[in-house]
Each structure stands twice: as C-alpha cells, then as structure tokens.
Amino acid sequence: MAVPLAVAGVVPTVVAPPALRVAIAGLGLIGGSAGLALRAAGHAVVGYARREETRRLAVQCGAVDDAPATLAEAVAGAQVVLLAPPVLAMRELLGLVAPHLAPGAVVTDAASTKADIERWALDLLPAGARWVGSHPMAGKETAGIEHADSALFRERTWCVVPPPGADPEAVAVVTRLARDTGARTMEIDAASHDRAVAAVSHMPFMAAAAIAQSVIARESFGEIASIAGPGLRDMTRLASGDAVMHRDICLTNRDNLVAELEEYVARLSQAISLLRRQPDPDDAAGHPAVAEMGAYFADLKTARDTWLASR
Amino acid sequence: MAVPLAVAGVVPTVVAPPALRVAIAGLGLIGGSAGLALRAAGHAVVGYARREETRRLAVQCGAVDDAPATLAEAVAGAQVVLLAPPVLAMRELLGLVAPHLAPGAVVTDAASTKADIERWALDLLPAGARWVGSHPMAGKETAGIEHADSALFRERTWCVVPPPGADPEAVAVVTRLARDTGARTMEIDAASHDRAVAAVSHMPFMAAAAIAQSVIARESFGEIASIAGPGLRDMTRLASGDAVMHRDICLTNRDNLVAELEEYVARLSQAISLLRRQPDPDDAAGHPAVAEMGAYFADLKTARDTWLASR
Numbered sequence: 001m002a003v004p005l006a007v008a009g010v011v012p013t014v015v016a017p018p019a020l021r022v023a024i025a026g027l028g029l030i031g032g033s034a035g036l037a038l039r040a041a042g043h044a045v046v047g048y049a050r051r052e053e054t055r056r057l058a059v060q061c062g063a064v065d066d067a068p069a070t071l072a073e074a075v076a077g078a079q080v081v082l083l084a085p086p087v088l089a090m091r092e093l094l095g096l097v098a099p100h101l102a103p104g105a106v107v108t109d110a111a112s113t114k115a116d117i118e119r120w121a122l123d124l125l126p127a128g129a130r131w132v133g134s135h136p137m138a139g140k141e142t143a144g145i146e147h148a149d150s151a152l153f154r155e156r157t158w159c160v161v162p163p164p165g166a167d168p169e170a171v172a173v174v175t176r177l178a179r180d181t182g183a184r185t186m187e188i189d190a191a192s193h194d195r196a197v198a199a200v201s202h203m204p205f206m207a208a209a210a211i212a213q214s215v216i217a218r219e220s221f222g223e224i225a226s227i228a229g230p231g232l233r234d235m236t237r238l239a240s241g242d243a244v245m246h247r248d249i250c251l252t253n254r255d256n257l258v259a260e261l262e263e264y265v266a267r268l269s270q271a272i273s274l275l276r277r278q279p280d281p282d283d284a285a286g287h288p289a290v291a292e293m294g295a296y297f298a299d300l301k302t303a304r305d306t307w308l309a310s311r
Numbered sequence: 312m313a314v315p316l317a318v319a320g321v322v323p324t325v326v327a328p329p330a331l332r333v334a335i336a337g338l339g340l341i342g343g344s345a346g347l348a349l350r351a352a353g354h355a356v357v358g359y360a361r362r363e364e365t366r367r368l369a370v371q372c373g374a375v376d377d378a379p380a381t382l383a384e385a386v387a388g389a390q391v392v393l394l395a396p397p398v399l400a401m402r403e404l405l406g407l408v409a410p411h412l413a414p415g416a417v418v419t420d421a422a423s424t425k426a427d428i429e430r431w432a433l434d435l436l437p438a439g440a441r442w443v444g445s446h447p448m449a450g451k452e453t454a455g456i457e458h459a460d461s462a463l464f465r466e467r468t469w470c471v472v473p474p475p476g477a478d479p480e481a482v483a484v485v486t487r488l489a490r491d492t493g494a495r496t497m498e499i500d501a502a503s504h505d506r507a508v509a510a511v512s513h514m515p516f517m518a519a520a521a522i523a524q525s526v527i528a529r530e531s532f533g534e535i536a537s538i539a540g541p542g543l544r545d546m547t548r549l550a551s552g553d554a555v556m557h558r559d560i561c562l563t564n565r566d567n568l569v570a571e572l573e574e575y576v577a578r579l580s581q582a583i584s585l586l587r588r589q590p591d592p593d594d595a596a597g598h599p600a601v602a603e604m605g606a607y608f609a610d611l612k613t614a615r616d617t618w619l620a621s622r
Contacts, residue, residue: 307539
C-alpha cells in the first residue's frame with residue numbers, strides 16, 4: 001500500500017525550478033528594477049542598453065550580472081528576453097532582437113499598452129520565438145537606472161498578456177518571472193487590457209496633466225501658489241511622470257483613451273450643469289439642487305470607500 | 312546716555328502676551344483640532360456642539376477645558392470666538408451667537424469659502440463685535456472630533472481674511488491664534504481668496520469626484536478593479552472627503568468654481584483634439600502631432616516640478 005509521504009513522516013522536498021537565463025533590453029527604471037528583483041530571486045540576468053554609461057551603472061548597482069556592448073551578445077542563449085524600452089521604441093527593438101534570439105526563447109515586454117505591441121511582436125519575431133506580452137503596473141515619478149528598486153513590483157499587479165493560441169509553457173515562464181519580482185499576476189488579453197488601463201490609469205494621468213495645465217501653468221499661478229496645498233499636489237502627481245512614456249501611451253492607446261476622456265468630460269459637464277442649477281446660498285434650505293449635490297458627493301464617497309475597503 | 316540693553320549685557324525679557332479666552336462653536340475635525348492646538352499653546356478653550364455626545368468627547372480628548380450645554384454659556388466672556396460648523400450652517404450660527412457675544416469680542420471662522428460668509432457676518436453680528444474671517448488650509452478624509460489632531464495645522468497655510476476696514480488689533484488676534492496652532496498665516500481679501508481656492512482646491516476636488524463617477528461608479532468597474540493601481544486611488548482621494556463640506560463649498564463658491572471647471576474642460580478638450588490628430592503608431596516617426604504631444608507632457612512636467620521645488 002502506498003503511504004502518502006506526509007503520513008509517513010517524511011517532509012516532501014519541494015524542488016525549486018532551475019534558475020533561468022534572462023536578458024533585459026532597456027535598462028531604465030523598469031528594466032533595472034526587474035534585473036535587481038530577478039537576480040535576488042536567483043536568476044542569471046544579462047542586460048543591454050544603448051548607452052555605455054547606462055550599462056556601466058546597471059552592472060555597478062547589481063541590476064545585471066553582465067552588460068555586453070551589443071544586443072546580439074546580451075540575447076545569445078537567453079531563455080527569456082524582457083524588452084523594456086519606451087513604448088514607441090518597441091517596434092524597432094523587436095526587429096533588432098529578432099535575428100539573435102535562441103530557438104524557443106520566450107519574449108516578453110513591460111510596456112503600458114499591449115494591442116499594438118502584440119501585433120508588432122507577432123509580425124516581427126521569428127517562428128521559433130514565443131511571445132507573451134506583459135505589463136507590470138508599477139512606476140515612479142523618477143525615471144532611469146539610478147532609481148531602480150528591487151521592491152518596485154512587490155504586491156503590485158503584473159498583467160500577463162498571451163496572444164491568441166500562446167504556448168502555455170511560455171505563459172508559465174512569464175508568470176513565474178513576474179511572481180519572482182514579488183508581483184501578483186493577472187492574465188488578460190491585449191484588447192481588454194488596453195480598454196481597462198485607459199480607464200484606470202491613462203485617463204487619470206491625462207486628467208492630472210490637464211489640471212497642471214489649467215492651474216499650475218497659468219500665467220497668474222504665482223499669485224495663488226502660496227495658497228495651494230496637498231490637494232493640488234496630489235491631483236497633479238501623475239503629470240510629473242515620464243513625458244515620453246505618456247506620449248507613447250497616448251499614441252498606442254488613442255481610441256480607448258479618447259473614449260474615456262469623452263466620458264469624463266461628459267461627467268464634468270453634468271457637474272457644471274448641477275452647479276448652475278444651485279440657488280443663491282441665502283435661499284438654499286430645501287432647494288432640490290442642494291439635496292442632489294449632497295447626494296452626488298455622498299454616493300461617490302461611498303463608491304470609492306467601498307472600493308478601497310474591498311482591495 | 313541711554314545704553315541699548317543688549318549692549319549693556321542685559322538680556323531683554325520677551326513678555327509673552329497673555330493667554331486668551333477662546334470659544335469654539337462646532338467641535339468636528341477642525342474645531343476639535345484647533346481646540347487641542349490652542350490649549351497646548353496655553354489658551355483657555357471653551358467649546359460648544361449641538362450634540363451632547365460630541366461635547367462629552369471634546370472634554371474627554373482634551374480639545375476643550377469645558378463644554379457647557381448652551382451656546383450662550385460657551386461664548387460668555389470669550390475674547391475670541393471661532394465658528395467651525397459646516398459652511399451652510401454658518402449663517403444660522405452667526406445669528407445664534409450674535410446676542411451672546413462679549414463687547415469687543417473677535418469673531419472668526421474656519422470655513423472653506425469666505426465672501427458669502429463675510430457678508431453674513433457683517434450683516435448679523437452686533438456693532439461691538441469684530442469680524443475677521445479665516446480659513447485653515449488643512450483637513451483629512453475622516454471627519455469628526457474623534458479624528459481631531461493637535462498637529463493638523465502645523466506648517467499649513469491659514470488664510471486670515473479681514474473685511475474692508477477691519478480693526479488691526481482684531482486681525483492681529485486671529486493671526487496670533489492661527490500661528491499658535493503651528494500654521495503659517497497669509498492675509499488675503501475674501502473675493503481673492505475664493506477665486507484662488509476655486510483654482511487650487513475646489514476645481515481639483517470636483518475633478519476627483521468626476522473621475523470617481525466616471526471610473527469607480529461605472530457598472531463594469533468590477534471587471535477592471537483588479538487592474539487599478541495607486542494612480543486611480545490618488546486621483547480620487549479628494550472624493551472621499553466630507554460630502555457636506557463639498558456640497559457647501561459648491562453652493563458658496565459656485566461662480567468661481569463653474570469658471571474653473573469650464574477652463575479645465577477646455578484644456579481636456581484640447582488634449583482630446585491633439586490625441587485625434589495623432590497618426591497610426593506604425594507611422595509615428597516624424598509626425599508633428601507626436602512632437603506636440605511630447606512637448607505637452609514635458610512642459611507640464613517642468614511646470615509642476617518647478618512649482619514643487621520652489622515651495
């Protein structure tokens with residue numbers, strides 16, 4: 001009779017899967033932080049960046065084991081290749097990396113939008129390579145390898161975005177790497193991803209940019225700056241994010257973003273209409289617009305507090 | 312020959328001004344926090360709130376020395392009266408407090424808007440009372456005496472808002488109390504105050520509320536909530552503020568707020584137009600809209616970073 005090991009008092013040994021040979025092309029905040037986290041998890045990491053100074057810094061801060069001077073050397077023999085350049089540079093980078101990939105290499109990325117990039121990847125990568133997109137939902141207002149942080153992805157959502165008919169083993173490899181950085185993974189298709197991030201991430205940063213433009217960039221801001229508090233600071237924080245990243249997101253998620261911004265403007269216009277209906281404050285008691293405005297804020301407070309409590 | 316004291320080696324004694332008898336009507340977050348801070352600075356503080364439970368809590372947490380059951384008792388003999396109810400209750404409270412004020416009493420408030428309240432105060436207070444409005448630029452998402460915090464005003468801006476022809480001594484008293492809570496004071500007239508806060512504070516909370524409505528309150532939010540990160544959380548934080556305060560601000564700063572919201576919507580509409588002009592990302596290189604979008608984000612990042620560095 002077969003006795004389960006645990007019953008027999010033998011502690012089953014969990015065999016850790018072997019460490020992977022990872023190449024990271026693009027050693028900015030995201031690439032550098034991924035390198036730090038993946039090396040800490042035991043993987044072998046080779047990095048590549050165009051600028052020699054960046055490669056030197058990446059080795060120096062421990063984000064990579066090695067950073068050869070060419071993309072071909074960096075990618076040679078890698079089981080997984082993580083592409084982490086600015087979004088609009090992805091297309092060119094996919095073309096540059098394609099001829100040097102090891103047979104069966106899993107290729108993934110870290111860009112904020114997914115549908116255009118998936119199309120480029122399936123178009124440009126060789127038949128033997130296995131594409132699975134990904135998007136770590138993490139960042140900082142400070143770009144560059146010098147701000148790389150091994151804890152950047154901890155407890156954050158990392159979207160794993162397999163194309164139609166993706167190899168399950170390749171999906172598992174990307175999922176494993178994401179989890180090894182401390183992130184929680186979430187599998188989602190590219191179109192759904194881009195629609196969702198347009199709502200929860202891209203529209204909000206456009207809103208922050210427009211507040212910065214409307215208030216901070218106005219000519220007379222100097223006269224009112226001393227009265228500004230944490231509200232304005234927090235509501236414009238996202239406008240201090242990387243300008244190239246924001247531009248590239250706009251370019252590769254344009255249609256979803258326009259739809260979300262139009263919905264947002266419609267909501268603002270409703271609020272303006274409600275404000276216009278308000279009575280003179282001297283005669284406010286019992287006016288229906290006052291009750292409506294009170295319910296507007298109370299309902300939204302409840303919706304947000306409920307969301308935060310459920311996280 | 313008169314020898315300056317310092318030259319003669321005598322250290323001049325700075326005589327602290329005598330502590331004041333302060334009454335606070337309205338013992339929520341602001342009134343309670345002011346009580347804690349002013350008692351810590353040595354002032355005698357009597358408080359009043361409509362609800363017995365609130366008065367009991369205020370005494371218990373040390374926000375006031377005493378909290379009698381009537382407004383008349385609380386205000387009797389007070390040199391300074393701080394009114395800290397919800398904005399829309401200010402008018403009624405001014406009428407209730409008027410008959411009980413000691414001759415020469417300085418009356419101030421803590422409300423987020425100033426022009427309507429100044430008009431009510433000058434209308435309702437007796438000739439002997441001295442009105443100087445004020446607005447501590449501080450708050451929390453949590454209302455009520457149980458969240459009162461003696462450090463709430465530390466390093467924050469506290470607007471002192473004298474009406475035309477205000478008594479300088481009364482202005483000095485309000486300025487002193489504000490500074491005794493640890494705040495930095497800023498003197499400004501009521502109309503300028505309301506215009507400024509519409510831009511830096513009220514429009515941003517309306518923007519936050521509209522993001523919460525547009526994204527969190529949508530029917531399908533459950534499907535995308537797991538992808539939402541700190542961006543959405545921070546861009547809606549102000550929507551978790553006190554709903555009654557937000558409603559009352561809308562009512563008493565309506566015209567400035569509508570003007571600011573319309574300016575904001577115009578900026579968002581410009582951004583939407585720019586997005587629509589963007590090329591297909593496959594042909595993006597060299598397209599003028601790409602450069603324009605890049606400059607848009609870079610300029611706003613510079614404007615905000617410059618502002619924050621100058622604070």
